[in-house]
Amino acid sequence: SIQPKETNIYRKEEERVTLSCLYDTRSDNVELYWYRQYLKREPEFLLRKGARSWSRYEYIPDTRFQSTTSETSTELIIKSITLSDSALYYCALRVEAQ
Numbered sequence: 001s002i003q004p005k006e007t008n009i010y011r012k013e014e015e016r017v018t019l020s021c022l023y024d025t026r027s028d029n030v031e032l033y034w035y036r037q038y039l040k041r042e043p044e045f046l047l048r049k050g051a052r053s054w055s056r057y058e059y060i061p062d063t064r065f066q067s068t069t070s071e072t073s074t075e076l077i078i079k080s081i082t083l084s085d086s087a088l089y090y091c092a093l094r095v096e097a098q
Contacts (some may be wrong), residue, residue: 001025002032002093005073011081019076021091028053029096032074034067037088049074 005020023032030051035043050057051069060067066077074091 002091004091013082014080017078017081017085019078019089019091020073021075022073023091023093024072025093025095027095027097030054030069031057031094031096032067032069033092033094034065034074034076035090035092036085037090039087043090046076 002021002023005022009017009019011017019034021032023030031054032049032051034046034049036046037043046062047060047065047067048058049060049067049069051074052071055069058067064079066079068075068077076089076091078085
């Protein structure tokens, strides 16, 4: 299971923002994904970051984004937000059977 830590975040332009999700799984092979969705559009992929035994794997195509993971959480960091970052953000969990 995975769920957001907070549901509404407000920041000024050029500030740094951190979005967090908590997850729970018994698997050691964990990948965490972040997506952004604008109104009336499909979600768009932002990044993939491994956790636990897969912590060395990541794919983050946009350098404005960073991600950290722990045994139970994932964070999306937007280094300097702009008005165009106003959207709905999703975190997703993928586990591989051991």
